[in-house]
Amino acid sequence: MLHIEEIAFAYADKPTLSNVGFSAQTGENVSIIGESGCGKTTLLKVIYGLLQPKTGSISLNETQLLGPEYSLIPGEEEMKYVAQDFDLMPFTSVAQNIAKYLPRRFAKERKKRTAELLELLGLTPIADQKANTLSGGQKQRVAIARALAIQPKVLLLDEPFSQIDQFRKNKLRRMIYSFCKEHSVTCITATHDTTDMLAYSDQAIVLQKGKIVQQGKPKKIYEKPASAYVAGLFEELNWVNTQWFDASLPDREVYLYPHQLYISSEGVEAVVQNSFLKGHYYLIEVIAHGRTLLIYHEKGFFRGKSICLLVDEKALKRNLSS
């Protein structure tokens, strides 16, 4: 188990993390999400042992990790960290970049494992290409393959799929996270992309200005966000007044996800501004009570069309009581 307790960290005298603590079971997949600059990368670097926390402690399977001030080589041996800058050997082939991290003694085993990793990350066709000729997404995949070369106990991924095309991203995500599960690798992913969190994480940690503001099962966080900040990490929010929909409710401004508003034959009058095709549905931008709101609908509408909106009453009331 990876146990992180009450970590605080500051760059010079600028506090960046305070009171951060959580535990991850062996093989658990934890996401760290939050707005840009909230401290996700810093937290991964503290866990990996590149930055020394001011206070707090980190232990892996009951062994306390002391941090870079107490080790000759920064970085914990049993962990692998895939940073945002990849750090590949530029004039070396994809296959050699991966093989370098495998023991030299067992040549046959080394070749087999390299081939497996090339296949897992979809890199076989470019195995002989030099790293400096790769695209950002290809470099990112080589960096992940390298981190998995010798199976770590803990894999720390910083925005792992940010440069990978949509077409490959979903398949790759499924493969990597199921690889980690099968091999009991604890995986901590810092991400902006809440799809990483909702579909694949066992536990999510939401950071805001270096502090944990919500923590738990992803579904629960999505359905019961602790604040508009947390909800806004998933989708653009609609701010509405409760009395537009129900005059008996206290007069409050509340936030709703787009799917919590829907088109009906009666309700709040709105005028369509834009319809954006999203695949099998549309994102519709409307103006109601002088505000821009977003809703989902199966059909698109022309600009200027008048429609009426109703609200998911449960969501409205839940929001009111939070």
Ligand SMILES: Nc1ncnc2c1ncn2[C@@H]1O[C@H](COP(=O)(O)OP(=O)(O)OP(=O)(O)O)[C@@H](O)[C@H]1O
């Ligand atoms: N080496 C550094 N020296 C001083 N301040 C730093 C340093 N690295 C990061 N910071 C600051 O610490 C804060 C947290 O940065 P961090 O990179 O951890 O955020 P993040 O959540 O990972 O952001 P992003 O999602 O944009 O990668 C930011 O305000 C950043 O400017």
